[in-house]
Amino acid sequence: MSNAESNAPRRALTLRDVSEASGVSEMTVSRVLRNRGDVSAGTRARVLEAARRLGYVPNKIAGALASQRVNLVAVVVPSLSNLVFPEVLGGISEELENSGLQPVFGVTDYSQEREEAVLYEMLSWRPTGVIVAGLEHSPAARAMLQNAGIPIVEIMDVDGEPIDSVVGISHRRAGLEMARAIVRAGYRRIGFLGTKMPHDHRARKRMEGFEAGLAEAGLALADREYYSGGSALLKGREMTQAILSRRPDLDFLYYSNDMIGAGGLLYCLEKGIEVPEKLGLAGFNGVDLLDGLPRRLATMDACRREIGKRAARIVAGRSESGVVGGERVELTPVLQPGDTIRKAPPLNPA
Incomplete structure (x- = not known):
């Protein structure tokens, strides 16, 4: 796509677009989308397929509203039980305060089908902008976002091709830097533990970067433990017990998030495992x-509140760069070694 095309003004799709794509009248399209009138099954299927392929979303706000927009910002995240996302939402709410814009939240539970439904409902109310977690969407969801005619900001991840603007970190880079830190500290038999795999694309990318970092040192993951549910202390304890029962020789465990990592730390302390000397x-x-753990778990700050604030600034037209659409903001997470990684030996002088 050329720069001219990517910077072209966005236009929301209309009934006419669906009419032309399906080969029926706008009146028939309206009847199908409102589920009214006597329309044949074949025509109905043709109209719905065209609308889905184009990403058309009906307009639910009153036709008399001059702007055809409401002062809402649609914010779509995968989870509210994960402690990460409430802080992102806090950053968004803080930045939008006194802007005249009000965030409304939708939760997808890491499901692309659920994301489609949430976006369809939110976009039908013609919000001022959309902030959505992640870069991976179904074709229908991507079409809806591409043709919404409003600012779209994908957050949390920059490892991919954004629809419009993007604010986040490189998760592959985060995994790579963690692997390098572990190798420098002398660990060699390493296991990975992750939840919501493979639907949590950011955790998957961290694991890919982590494996690449190990490969630099001629190492590979010794074992993995996955769980499809959410993040919880109890699950972290259970996963840690399972992987150490299989591979008691492991000397490092890398968790996809702090919640299961904290559960793992509590399990190790309870069992008298020497952290970080032995594990x-x-x-x-x-x-x-x-902050409340007996020892500080090593982790990497994901810049989540700042991500929320920077995304909200773009939607509100307050971006520091002055760029309108197509903005890329990549933040740098910082390794926090805590008390659970051995001190790396000093580098030999050149």
Whole structure:
């Protein structure tokens, strides 16, 4: 796509677009989308397929509203039980205060089908902008976002091709840097523990970067433990017990997030495992929960509140760069070694 095309003004799709794509009248399209009138099954299927392929979303706001927009910002995240996302939402709410814009939240539970439904409902109310977690969407969801005619900001991840603007970190880079830190500290038999795999694309990318970092040192993951449910202390304990029962020789465990990492740390302390001398541990996100642990779990700050604030600035037209659409903001997470990684030996002078 050329720069001219990517910077062209966005136009929301209309009934006419669906009419032309399906080969029926606008009146028939309206009847199908409102589920009214006597329309044949074949025509109905043709109209619905065209609308889905184009990403058309009906307009639910009153036709008399001059702007055809409401002062809402649609914010779509995968979870509210994960401690990461409430802080992102806090950053968005803080930045939008006194802007005249009000965030409304939708939760997808890491499901692309659920994301489609949430976006369809939110976009039908013609919000001023959309902030959505992640870069991976179904074709229908991507079409809806591409043709919404409003600012779209994808957040949390920059490892991919954004629809419009993007604010986040490189999760592959985060995993790579963690692996390098672990190798420098002398660990060699390393296991990975992750939840919501493979639907949590950011955790998957961290694991890919982590494996690449190990490969630099001629190492590979010794074992993995996955669980499809959410993040919880209890699950972290259970996963840690399972992987150490299989591979008691492991000397490091890398968790996809701090919640299961904290559960793993508590399990190790309860069992008298020497951390970090015999077994090192690290999580990801840098959540405040770590402040209350008996030892500080190694982690990496994901810049989540700042991500929320920067995304909200773009939607509100307050971006520092002055760029309108197509803005890329990549933040740099910082490794926090805590008390669960051995001190790396000093580098030999050149």
